[in-house]
Amino acid sequence: MDEETQAGQPGADRVVCAQCETAANGRTAPPTWSCSLEDGVRRYLCDDCARAHIRAIESRLDPDWW
Template identity: 60%
Template sequence: MDEETDHPARPGAGQVSCARCGVVADGDTAPVTWICSVENGRRQYFCEDCSRTHIRAIEGRLDSDWW
């Protein structure tokens, strides 16, 4: 429980981007409507539009490379 949490790679200081389409979120954290996925030990964020488009693959726990 005392482990350091890795934060996503950011395109600029204080920005989070969608790993699928590249859209940049406002602010320094991902909005609550975005999905966070850990793939191969790396944390990735997906925007609301990409999440909705690929929800079945996400729920099926398929890696984003597949969809």
């Protein structure tokens, strides 16, 4: 992935967790964060949220069900 797509949305200054809204340092997500593409929107999950929802992520459940 290039840095332009890492930021999530055009013009975004930082990457934010889609669940808890924790902000990553800088414009790129840390390599330990989870990333998914849902309805054409890139969503990131921080370490803690990804760990808490790992079964739902691996089962490919819609995030609305978490």
